[in-house]
Amino acid sequence: MNAWSKRLAVIGGGMAGHLIAHAMRDLMTVTLIDPKTYVEVPMSVPRLLVEPDALPARIPYADFLPGVTLLRGLATAISERSVEVATAEGNTTVSFDYAVIATGSHYLDPLIKATSGTVDERKAEIAAAHRIYRSARRLLIVGGGAVGVEIAAEFVETFPDIKLTIIEQGNGLLRAAPSKFGDWATRFLGDHGVEIVLNDRLVSPAIGLQPSDGVVTTAAGRKIAADAIVWATGIKIATGFVAMCLADAVEADGRLKTDEYLRLQGRPNVFVAGDVTNLPERRVAIIAGQHAAAVAKNLKSLARSDQAKLVPYKPQPPGKGMGRLMVVTLGRQGGLTSLPFGQFRADFLARNIKSKDMLVGRVRKGVGLTS
Numbered sequence: 321m322n323a324w325s326k327r328l329a330v331i332g333g334g335m336a337g338h339l340i341a342h343a344m345r346d347l348m349t350v351t352l353i354d355p356k357t358y359v360e361v362p363m364s365v366p367r368l369l370v371e372p373d374a375l376p377a378r379i380p381y382a383d384f385l386p387g388v389t390l391l392r393g394l395a396t397a398i399s400e401r402s403v404e405v406a407t408a409e410g411n412t413t414v415s416f417d418y419a420v421i422a423t424g425s426h427y428l429d430p431l432i433k434a435t436s437g438t439v440d441e442r443k444a445e446i447a448a449a450h451r452i453y454r455s456a457r458r459l460l461i462v463g464g465g466a467v468g469v470e471i472a473a474e475f476v477e478t479f480p481d482i483k484l485t486i487i488e489q490g491n492g493l494l495r496a497a498p499s500k501f502g503d504w505a506t507r508f509l510g511d512h513g514v515e516i517v518l519n520d521r522l523v524s525p526a527i528g529l530q531p532s533d534g535v536v537t538t539a540a541g542r543k544i545a546a547d548a549i550v551w552a553t554g555i556k557i558a559t560g561f562v563a564m565c566l567a568d569a570v571e572a573d574g575r576l577k578t579d580e581y582l583r584l585q586g587r588p589n590v591f592v593a594g595d596v597t598n599l600p601e602r603r604v605a606i607i608a609g610q611h612a613a614a615v616a617k618n619l620k621s622l623a624r625s626d627q628a629k630l631v632p633y634k635p636q637p638p639g640k641g642m643g644r645l646m647v648v649t650l651g652r653q654g655g656l657t658s659l660p661f662g663q664f665r666a667d668f669l670a671r672n673i674k675s676k677d678m679l680v681g682r683v684r685k686g687v688g689l690t691s
């Protein structure tokens with residue numbers, strides 16, 4: 321069997337999958353399966369909600385994956401050597417010698433992370449949401465994690481007249497971030513007039529819906545004035561199709577049991593990458609990129625020989641080395657930065673690393689695009 325005859329199915333073309341398909345495009349016969357026709361840089365969404373055309377944040381797969389078969393659809397089942405895919409034209413089967421599961425995670429509201437469609441459809445979705453939020457006098461953001469905080473900061477910067485509230489069911493903002501970030505973000509948003517409601521959650525309207533009469537109700541009985549809601553919460557791992565077929569390889573929360581070579585437990589020809597893995601790491605794009613590089617390296621060896629010796633992957637736990645890297649933007653000019661040697665409330669650092677273009681340039685460069 322020569323290298324070209326090995327078939328690779330990459331399931332999910334998000335922050336990990338698009339890189340793996342790109343790295344392997346000349347070394348195996350690659351099929352990329354995704355319900356979208358493009359990769360979107362998720363980091364851009366907070367900025368695009370206030371300025372929909374601010375960044376070239378979507379890259380059609382066809383622009384950087386020549387020679388790769390692009391199958392638009394959802395994987396619905398996986399077995400040892402094939403994956404079933406539901407497409408608009410009907411169900412189809414993709415056979416593989418190697419596969420990568422990189423189906424990532426969804427948010428409750430697909431506005432926050434794109435789940436389907438074309439670039440034009442996604443642009444229209446963001447623009448419609450922008451119009452609604454822009455015309456609100458009072459906006460409620462549900463979820464005080466990094467996504468909710470970044471969206472809040474973009475709105476206070478661009479639309480200071482909108483009265484903003486964040487509701488978070490935990491006891492602080494940015495609880496999964498480095499230790500100093502929560503206090504820094506609370507101070508920044510408080511200084512910009514944002515009301516922060518902690519230890520409480522919405523009961524009306526129901527999850528995912530918009531208020532009908534300008535008021536929402538919380539579990540603690542608060543009434544909060546809000547014309548519109550940004551649902552920046554409800555993250556779910558997208559591995560239902562694996563659980564149906566290989567239940568013993570999936571944790572209760574949907575994460576996939578991952579071996580030391582980033583393979584699905586008990587499946588030596590199936591790799592996993594990104595948010596779907598059950599490693600003790602943050603679920604962030606920067607880690608998904610590390611997984612992609614490690615998986616591509618081993619797949620390149622396997623393209624040469626099925627018996628190749630694989631290189632183990634070293635997880636990057638949150639408190640150590642690369643695992644400490646994190647930037648939470650606070651608008652276009654700055655933000656909070658964690659590096660391996662410390663945490664910084666230094667705007668120039670956050671601006672240069674991320675806030676300026678929300679990492680869009682870096683992602684484009686990663687697939688050889690300069691503009």
Ligand SMILES: Cc1cc2nc3c(=O)[nH]c(=O)nc-3n(C[C@H](O)[C@H](O)[C@H](O)COP(=O)(O)OP(=O)(O)OC[C@H]3O[C@@H](n4cnc5c(N)ncnc54)[C@H](O)[C@@H]3O)c2cc1C
Pocket residue numbers: 331332333334335336337353354355356362363364365366393394395396422423424425426427432433434435436467558561593594595596603604605606607608647
């Ligand atoms: C608004 C926002 C801001 C963020 N900011 C940052 C940040 O600043 N820094 C950072 O490091 N991380 C950030 N993240 C987190 C980061 O986006 C994720 O950790 C990253 O996208 C995970 O990459 P992934 O490849 O595992 O999954 P994803 O990027 O979620 O990609 C999964 C892909 O799989 C596809 N898919 C899903 N189900 C199926 C199926 N059944 N069949 C086929 N395809 C399927 C999806 O369409 C998608 O293209 C942010 C996330 C959001 C939403």
